Amino acid sequence: MAEEADITPKHWAVLIGINFYVEGRCLQGSVRDVKTVKQYLEAGRTPVDISILTASSPSDPSSRRPIEEPALWPTRNNVIKKLKRVLEKAKRGDFVYLHYSGHGTRQRGERSTHPAGNLEFVLFEDDEHGCSYLNGQILANCLRKMVRQGLLVTVVLDCCHAGSVLRAGRVQGADIRSIDYNPAVGAASLQDLDPFGSDNTLRNAQIPLDQWLVNPDGYTILAACAPNEKAWELQIEGGERRGALSYFLVEALSALRKSGVEISHQSLFQHLHAKFHASWPQQTPMRYGNKSFSFFGKLVVAPAERFTPVYRTESGHLCLRAGEAHGVHKGDEYVVYPFNTPEDVASRVSGVSVLVRVETVRCLTSDVVGVEALAVNQVQTGWKAKLVTQLSPWKTSVRLTASAFSQLQWTEAAKQQRFLHICVGGDDTKACLFYVKLNENNDKFEIQDGLLKKIASLPEIPLTMSGASDRVMDVLRHMATFKFFEGIENRMPNLSFRSSFDLDSIDRAGASGVFDVRHGDTWGFRIENRGARPLYLAIFNFTPTWRIANLVSEAGGGDAVVVQPKGEEGSGKEEISLTMQVPELLQNKGIRRCQDIIKVFITSKPTSFPSVVLPELSTLDAPSNRATRGNDGQLLQFLSELTTPFRDRDHAQEFWVTRNFIICTAMD
Numbered sequence: 001m002a003e004e005a006d007i008t009p010k011h012w013a014v015l016i017g018i019n020f021y022v023e024g025r026c027l028q029g030s031v032r033d034v035k036t037v038k039q040y041l042e043a044g045r046t047p048v049d050i051s052i053l054t055a056s057s058p059s060d061p062s063s064r065r066p067i068e069e070p071a072l073w074p075t076r077n078n079v080i081k082k083l084k085r086v087l088e089k090a091k092r093g094d095f096v097y098l099h100y101s102g103h104g105t106r107q108r109g110e111r112s113t114h115p116a117g118n119l120e121f122v123l124f125e126d127d128e129h130g131c132s133y134l135n136g137q138i139l140a141n142c143l144r145k146m147v148r149q150g151l152l153v154t155v156v157l158d159c160c161h162a163g164s165v166l167r168a169g170r171v172q173g174a175d176i177r178s179i180d181y182n183p184a185v186g187a188a189s190l191q192d193l194d195p196f197g198s199d200n201t202l203r204n205a206q207i208p209l210d211q212w213l214v215n216p217d218g219y220t221i222l223a224a225c226a227p228n229e230k231a232w233e234l235q236i237e238g239g240e241r242r243g244a245l246s247y248f249l250v251e252a253l254s255a256l257r258k259s260g261v262e263i264s265h266q267s268l269f270q271h272l273h274a275k276f277h278a279s280w281p282q283q284t285p286m287r288y289g290n291k292s293f294s295f296f297g298k299l300v301v302a303p304a305e306r307f308t309p310v311y312r313t314e315s316g317h318l319c320l321r322a323g324e325a326h327g328v329h330k331g332d333e334y335v336v337y338p339f340n341t342p343e344d345v346a347s348r349v350s351g352v353s354v355l356v357r358v359e360t361v362r363c364l365t366s367d368v369v370g371v372e373a374l375a376v377n378q379v380q381t382g383w384k385a386k387l388v389t390q391l392s393p394w395k396t397s398v399r400l401t402a403s404a405f406s407q408l409q410w411t412e413a414a415k416q417q418r419f420l421h422i423c424v425g426g427d428d429t430k431a432c433l434f435y436v437k438l439n440e441n442n443d444k445f446e447i448q449d450g451l452l453k454k455i456a457s458l459p460e461i462p463l464t465m466s467g468a469s470d471r472v473m474d475v476l477r478h479m480a481t482f483k484f485f486e487g488i489e490n491r492m493p494n495l496s497f498r499s500s501f502d503l504d505s506i507d508r509a510g511a512s513g514v515f516d517v518r519h520g521d522t523w524g525f526r527i528e529n530r531g532a533r534p535l536y537l538a539i540f541n542f543t544p545t546w547r548i549a550n551l552v553s554e555a556g557g558g559d560a561v562v563v564q565p566k567g568e569e570g571s572g573k574e575e576i577s578l579t580m581q582v583p584e585l586l587q588n589k590g591i592r593r594c595q596d597i598i599k600v601f602i603t604s605k606p607t608s609f610p611s612v613v614l615p616e617l618s619t620l621d622a623p624s625n626r627a628t629r630g631n632d633g634q635l636l637q638f639l640s641e642l643t644t645p646f647r648d649r650d651h652a653q654e655f656w657v658t659r660n661f662i663i664c665t666a667m668d
Contacts, residue, residue, distance in 0.1 A: 022130025092150030
């Protein structure tokens with residue numbers, strides 16, 4: 001029993017909340033943020049070792065000290081002491097949670113290696129300045145050391161971490177969580193820049209925000225806002241002030257705990273994104289890093305279907321967070337379920353599911369109406385929609401040759417697929433993109449391209465294999481989905497939006513428009529934002545093994561790369577470099593040349609594309625447990641319990657375009 005206790009993962013939490021700043025603008029909700037988090041953690045079944053440091057404003061306006069005892073003040077020394085304690089006592093496999101609510105600032109000038117300045121957390125100090133700065137490098141060093149020890153770390157930053165630190169215009173019932181950088185405080189905070197004894201690669205250098213936030217190694221960050229935005233604390237119902245991220249986070253976790261739903265970091269992020277979109281669109285939460293574990297619960301089993309979030313606008317319209325860029329069409333039908341409906345639901349659930357139809361399609365969102373007028377009134381922000389009828393005219397045609405059709409157990413329902421049109425019979429006048437036939441030995445199904453050449457990257461499926469017909473359908477469905485998203489483009493883009501940026505490859509293409517790259521070399525593209533608003537880039541690789549990978553997410557960067565307009569935040573330019581390789585799976589089959597398609601979605605607002613992601617299409621001659629239907633680690637679940645007075649403002653400024661690059665990689 002003692003041995004079992006020793007290997008049971010322990011949970012650790014360091015919570016930092018600062019309302020009181022002697023010389024700066026005091027906040028009202030930061031201490032309440034972390035105390036609410038503490039209450040949530042203490043109410044759970046899993047014991048958590050909690051350290052909390054807070055600075056509450058004193059009732060005497062002339063006082064320079066918070067009301068807490070000095071040992072509980074969020075000073076630089078106390079914060080580092082608490083983090084070191086976790087490093088010393090936590091063991092491999094333990095979970096660590098860090099939460100910071102307070103002011104953030106940016107250091108600019110000679111010591112800054114990022115155009116917009118390096119991130120600094122503003123702590124309380126009982127000295128002449130009344131505060132100190134904990135810069136991003138120190139926190140990054142600490143987090144990396146935790147990861148090297150095998151700890152699983154989650155960080156929540158409810159402060160201005162990436163936007164301008166200049167004061168914004170006041171919003172009634174809200175206040176910004178950033179202050180101007182004070183060089184005197186910065187100079188006083190330079191002591192001991194490496195308190196965690198990190199390796200030399202991190203010494204004597206500032207780490208740009210984009211480097212340590214967007215590419216965290218082994219830990220996850222939930223940040224309060226996008227790089228161009230401010231983090232706010234809001235006046236919620238009842239008059240209390242709370243940080244927007246902290247409020248939505250705790251409300252979401254509490255609702256999920258009541259329902260018994262366990263989620264991953266990515267699911268939690270999608271909850272937050274949906275709530276901000278509907279209730280506080282001035283601010284967009286960001287997720288960076290590893291999404292394969294969760295401090296707040298176990299990972300859910302990857303479901304077999306994808307869902308789309310649903311929310312209500314201020315005017316009461318019911319909307320999907322998906323539009324033209326996601327392949328939505330007018331007339332598409334969805335079944336909408338409460339957020340806590342099991343993810344493997346295969347049909348309508350009596351009394352709780354509602355059938356809706358797409359009425360208006362915009363660039364990134366769509367309006368839906370109820371097919372059952374009365375039932376649709378029960379749908380709330382946070383429900384999830386499953387596509388049941390898709391009216392897209394863009395379908396991949398596949399012909400079943402007579403030999404193959406005679407061996408397959410088809411039903412009419414099997415032919416009616418979302419992106420797939422199956423041709424059967426003797427009419428060969430219609431050209432198809434793919435063909436299914438029996439191989440030369442008449443013992444396996446094989447799939448050919450439009451020129452009737454066998455596609456080497458696809459499996460041959462034995463006729464005698466159990467479930468062979470289903471396996472063929474899985475492969476065809478996967479291929480059709482792949483080709484559908486590969487072909488998505490905005491044929492009538494907003495001209496003003498399209499002219500607001502330049503996007504080109506770093507290297508020139510050949511006459512055919514194909515970029516030739518040697519195995520192991522790099523290829524890349526650059527984008528310049530010439531407009532006045534940020535751009536959001538979702539980057540996907542359509543691989544030769546029929547996988548669609550979200551390159552930004554897999555690199556730990558959340559859903560998109562944010563490209564700021566030219567100005568004090570930066571040059572307005574970004575370069576993306578990729579190392580191209582012939583996959584080992586193809587090399588093992590003697591294939592030394594392959595083709596990737598890099599597809600870039602450029603949008604005017606943050607958006608996610610979970611339905612685009614597909615796993616690698618297995619070449620094994622065995623069933624793959626329907627894995628070809630997609631990697632749903634980004635599957636959306638949403639909350640219906642959350643209500644706030646802040647509602648969606650409008651759907652203005654929804655623009656999008658795509659750009660495809662064809663990369664031919666060769667080992668010869």
